[in-house]
Amino acid sequence: MTRPYVIVELISAKAIATRVEELAGEIQATFRNTDKLIIVGLLRGSFVLIADLVRELDMNVEVDFLEVSSYGNEMVSSHEVRILKDLRGEIEGEDVLVVEDIVDTGYTLSHVVRFLQARNPRRLETIALLDKPSRREVDICATWTGFEIPDEFVVGYGIDYAQRNRNLPYIGRVRLADADGKVGNEVAEES
Numbered sequence: 420m421t422r423p424y425v426i427v428e429l430i431s432a433k434a435i436a437t438r439v440e441e442l443a444g445e446i447q448a449t450f451r452n453t454d455k456l457i458i459v460g461l462l463r464g465s466f467v468l469i470a471d472l473v474r475e476l477d478m479n480v481e482v483d484f485l486e487v488s489s490y491g492n493e494m495v496s497s498h499e500v501r502i503l504k505d506l507r508g509e510i511e512g513e514d515v516l517v518v519e520d521i522v523d524t525g526y527t528l529s530h531v532v533r534f535l536q537a538r539n540p541r542r543l544e545t546i547a548l549l550d551k552p553s554r555r556e557v558d559i560c561a562t563w564t565g566f567e568i569p570d571e572f573v574v575g576y577g578i579d580y581a582q583r584n585r586n587l588p589y590i591g592r593v594r595l596a597d598a599d600g601k602v603g604n605e606v607a608e609e610s
C-alpha cells in the first residue's frame with residue numbers, strides 16, 4: 420500500500436500533444452529514407468506515448484515491446500535492470516526507435532541500448548517523453564526528449580505510481596501526505 424498522496428498537474432495534455440506532434444516530425448525527417456521503422460516500446464510506461472506517436476508518423480512502422488524490471492512499488496531505482504520480456508521480432512539490419520517514458524538515473528536506457536545494439540540493428544535511436552537530468556548517474560541522453568523536468572516523482576500519460584494513475588491524460592507530480600494525511604491545504608486521498 421502507498422502513502423496517501425495528491426497529484427498536481429505539471430504538463431498539460433495539450434502541451435504533450437503539441438510536443439509529440441513536433442517530435443514525430445523530427446523522427447520522420449531523420450528516418451525519411453527508411454522503408455520500415457521498428458518502434459520498440461519499454462513496458463509499461465511508454466504505451467500511451469507510443470499510441471500517440473505512431474498515429475503522427477506517416478511512414479511504415481512496426482511495433483514491438485520489451486519489458487524491463489522497474490521500481491515495483493517504490494519511488495527509487497534499484498539500479499538493477501533485468502529483461503522480463505524480450506522482443507517478438509528480429510532487429511538485425513533494421514532501423515529501430517526505442518521509446519521510453521522517463522530517463523531518470525539512466526540505468527534502464529543504457530542497459531536497453533546495449534542489449535539491443537548487440538543484435539546489430541542498422542540504426543538505433545531513442546526517445547523519452549521525460550528527462551530528469553539532475554538525477555543522472557549514467558552518461559546517457561535520449562536522441563529526442565519531450566520535456567525536461569525537475570527531480571519530482573511524476574505520474575500520468577502511461578506513467579504509474581505502484582501501477583496507479585497511468586490513465587491520467589496529463590503528467591502530474593506526486594505530493595505525499597504528512598502524518599496527518601495533509602498535503603499543503605489539501606487532504607490527500609488514501610491510496
Ligand code: IMP
Nearest residue numbers: 496521522523524525526527571572573
Ligand atoms: P532509470 O533507470 O533510473 O533511468 O529509470 C527509468 C525508469 O524508472 C522509467 O522507465 C520509469 O519506469 C521509472 N521512473 C523514473 N522516474 C519515475 C517517476 O517520476 N515516476 C514513475 N516512474 C519513474
